[in-house]
Amino acid sequence: MRAREKSDRGVVQSVVLFLGVSVLSGALAAGLAIPFAGLAGFGTEKTAETLQDLPIELKTDPLAVKSKMVAADGSLIATLFEQNRVPVKLAQVAPIMRKAIVSIEDDRFYQHGALDAKGTLRALVRNQSDGGVSQGGSSITQQFVKLSLIEKARTPEEVKAATAETYQRKIAELRYAVAVEKQYSKDEILEKYLNLANFGDGAYGIEAASLHYFSVHAAQLTLGQAAMLAGLVKNPSGYDPTNYVKRSKDRRDVVINRMKELNVVTAKQAADAIRTPVIDPKKVRKDPNGCATGNYPFYCEYVMAKLVDSKLFGKTKKDSEHNIKTAGLTIKTGLDPRIQAAAQKSIDEHSKPTDQAVSAVTIVEPGTGVVKAMAQNRPYGGGKNQTAYNYNTEKSYAGGYGGFQNGSTMKAFTIAAAIQKGFPLNFHINSPPTLDLRSARFSTCDGFTQAGDDYTPKNSTKAGGDMTMIEAARASTNTYFLQLSQQVGLCQVSKVATALGMRNGQTGEPLEQVVSMTLGVGLVTPLMLSNAYATFAAHGKYCTPVIVTGVANAAGKPVGNFGPNCKQVIEEKVADATTYVLNKVMQPGGTGGRLNFGPSDLAGKTGTINDNKAVWFSGYSSRLAAASVVADVHPSARNLIGQTHDGHELGHDVSGSGTAGPVWETALKAALKGLPTTHFTQPDDKTIRGDVKDLPSVTGLSPQDATNKLQQAGFQVEVAPGTVQSGEQAGTVAYTSPRQSEGAPEGSKITLYISDGTNGQQPPGTPTTPGGPGKPPKIPNCPPWNPKYPNCGQH
Incomplete structure (x- = not known):
């Protein structure tokens, strides 16, 4: 008896509340805020406060719309979204779809105001009898409001408040x-609702x-298709046809039958639609989302990292990523698919994903800094022989590897x-096979640094003796x-x-x-090195x-x-x-000589670090600059000798020109294909000769x-060890390096060679490269504008 009384009292309370809400809807429409005292004791004071506080x-926030990242030619790199949505106008929605959603969600939508009184009364009575909120009575307008408030929620507390069953x-x-x-x-309102609603399986709108x-x-939607989609909004995950076909069909058929009851469709139309399959699995289209699903995941992730770092889209990383993925942006990148394909093809020709050593190459455009391509032999992923690290970039984001020591590319x-x-470019320095630099002092920006007491570096090639810079x-x-x-x-x-x-x-x-x-320092990246060399190509x-x-934003504005x-x-x-100097490296006999190709001028430099842990080649034409590296990425940075590269074990011939060089050559050769021939600007004669000071005769x-x-x-002075053949008196100066006829920059070091007193005079050591001491190709032996060198052309 007591339970019956409680149930009856609940029904009465629901009716009273419904009447109050009905009055409220009219009052609110008039812009009033009325207290709810007396409404069956349902939190009246709190409810009144809530109403008073509401605007x-x-x-509403702008709809979350997916963004896209495109290459230089406009082709798609990746789509980026939190909600897969493409807003459309109501006129772009099939009429049968509009009728389907109205029929099942709010069939009196066009007759009532913000509140459907009949539906609300039915829901209130049912919910009060059940002791909670088990049945909805919301109009499409109310559903739109709820979805909008959920969409605006940014914190768990806000989401909870927007979905609280109160x-x-x-x-x-x-x-x-x-x-x-x-x-x-x-x-x-219907247009906004259809664009906002969640239709399951990641599809919004x-x-x-x-x-x-x-x-x-x-x-283009048909009746059966429209009914299936209309049925989804009630429970997008529960009626998802890709997971629950029967459940989805039953729900779809409920919508079709409701449309028949309302005379929206005929009995025959309903029967025909019910006989159709819910979906054709072959036509279900998965929309790729994020960098990992595209063709250029490493480049894409680097772009995202740079956009987040810019703080242009939010003060925090979380806000930036959210705004980038919801603002409908078009992100235009410098990636050139043709040049990227050239770089990746070179990587594939000269290395394999299964290699122990990693290979990477970056190509940059001089004069703009546009990064045209980044490629590497380890593909993106978390599986075997895959990686999430981009070996071309700095460690400024989670995927950046952070570089390798660059070896002799630093000599540039x-x-x-x-x-x-x-x-001057023909500046002479005696360069022995091994140089004793024990405790030698080198000036720095902060004073001096000193070599260790056992530092005796060697040359990696046989060339040595009295050499010019070229x-x-x-x-x-190295010793030079x-x-x-x-x-x-x-x-x-x-x-x-x-x-x-x-x-x-x-x-x-x-x-x-x-x-x-000068032999390599720190850890640098292919991107960094290629762009630095591009500065030389761009005349500084x-x-x-x-x-x-x-x-560009969703409206196309920058x-x-x-x-x-x-x-x-x-x-x-x-x-x-x-x-000019680096171009000579690419000539026959230079360390990059066998990498020279094509009609355009090329310049470059090899690099090999201690214990062959990484080898490099970096070079350029006037149009493109590239840097390639083959390196070990083991935490202890092991020697490349004995590791696999291009499927084969590397022997003792690991080098910048022979190991990393082919990656650079093949990539740049294909990248430059079809582009006009270019030549470097010849430096002026004065720069070649240098800003030299007269050397006194000694x-x-x-x-x-x-x-x-x-x-x-x-000048600084040092005396070369031993003696040389000379007609000068034994124990006196036979000649200097640089020679008196050449002059030398103020403060530079002059080497004295001491005569042995015999006839004949020759320089100590013979360079292995053409041109001879003091006579690099095409370099005048004396400045034509300075008459102070009467012995021009003589040693």
Whole structure:
């Protein structure tokens, strides 16, 4: 008896509440906020407070629309979304779809206002009898409000509040619904609802759902298709036809029969539709989402990392990623599919995913910094012989590997620093096979650094002796460049390298100024190195690497400022003279000689680090610059000798030219195919000769007198060990390096060669490269504008 009384009382309370809500809907429409005192005791005070606090207008966020990333030619790289949605106008939705959703969700939608009184009374009575909220009575307008509030929720608390099964929330939704009905027409509300609704299996909005399940546009939907989609909104996961075919069919048929009851369709139309399959599995279209599903996952992830770092789309990483994936952006990148294909084909020709060693190459456009391609032998993924690391980029994001030591490719920056300081290209330094640098001091930006007490570096090639800068570059002579960097100063080398974008790929800090800096230092990336060399190709104009060339919003308007960001960082003459030297590396007899190809001028430099842990080749034409690396990525960085590369075990001939060089050559050759032939700018004669100072004549003087005289003139002095054949008196100076006729930059080191007193005079050691000491190809032996060298052309 007591239970019966409780049930009756509940029904009465529901009726009273319904009457109150009915009055409320009219009151709200008039813009009033009435207290709910007396409404059957249902949290009246809290409900009144809720209503008082609510604004009378529902402010909705823009629909979450998927963004896309495209290559330079406009082809798709990836789609990016949190909700797969393609908004459409109501006119682009088949009339039968509109009728289906109205029939099953709110058949009196066009007759009632914000509240369907009949449906609400039915739901209230049922819910009160059940002791909770088990049946809905919401109109399409109220459903739109609820979905909008859920869409706006950003925190778990906000989501909980937007979905709480309470009468306070239902009444709050009603107030918003009244405002929506005043603001929009019924067709506009239906359009917004159809674009917002979740249709299951990752499809949001009617257009995306139509394309996903049936591979047709919303305007082409049939009765059976429309009914299936209309049935989904009640329980998108529970009625998902890709997982629950029978359940989905039963729900679809309920919709069709309801449409028949309402005379929306005929009995025959309903029967025919019920006989059709729910979906054709062959036509279900999975929309790829994210970088991993595209053809260029490494490049794509790097783009995303840079966009997030820009803070243009949000202050936090989470906000940035959310906004990028929901704003309907078109992200335009610098990736050139033709050049990317050339790079990847080269990787595939010269390496294999199963190799122990990794191979990578980056191609950049000089003068713009646009990154045209990045390729590597390990494909993207978490499986065997796959990786999530991008071996071309710095460790500025989770997927960035962070680089490898770059070996002798670093010598290019020493060359540029020397030219910048006025050193001539034929500057002579005696370069023995082994150089004793024990406890040697090198100047830095902060003072000095000192070599260890056991540092005696060797040359990796047989070339040596009295060499010029060009000869030493062609042979990659370590002992020459160590001495040159000592004379130039590590600070100058560091400044040039930093200006050209060379930094530690792990930390982003400037490269360390250590004695061996010119032989490779820190950890650098193919992207970093190719872009630095591109600066030489661009006559000293450095451009920040460009991954994103532009971003447009959903309306097609530009967002942010992307594209080339360039500035002149070294003088044109310095860059062109550096290119002149690196071009000689590519000539016959140079370490890059066998990599030269085609009619366009090429310049480049090899690089091999200690214990062969990584080998490099970096080079360029005027149009494209590329850097390739073959390296070990084991945590302990092992020697490449004995590891597999291109399916074969590497022997003792691991080198920049022979191992990494072919990757560079094949990639750049294919990338340049079809492009106009280009030639480098010849540096002016004065730059080639350098900013030199007269050398006083010291031939025939004692070593001490010669040293004093040269030091008084502002030069450093060293005496070469041993003696040379000479007609000068034994124990006196036979000649100097550089020669008196050549002059030398102020403050540079002059080497004295001591005579043995015999007849005949020859330089100590013979370079293995053409041209001979002091006579590099096409370089005049003396400056034509300076008459102070009467013995021009003589030793």
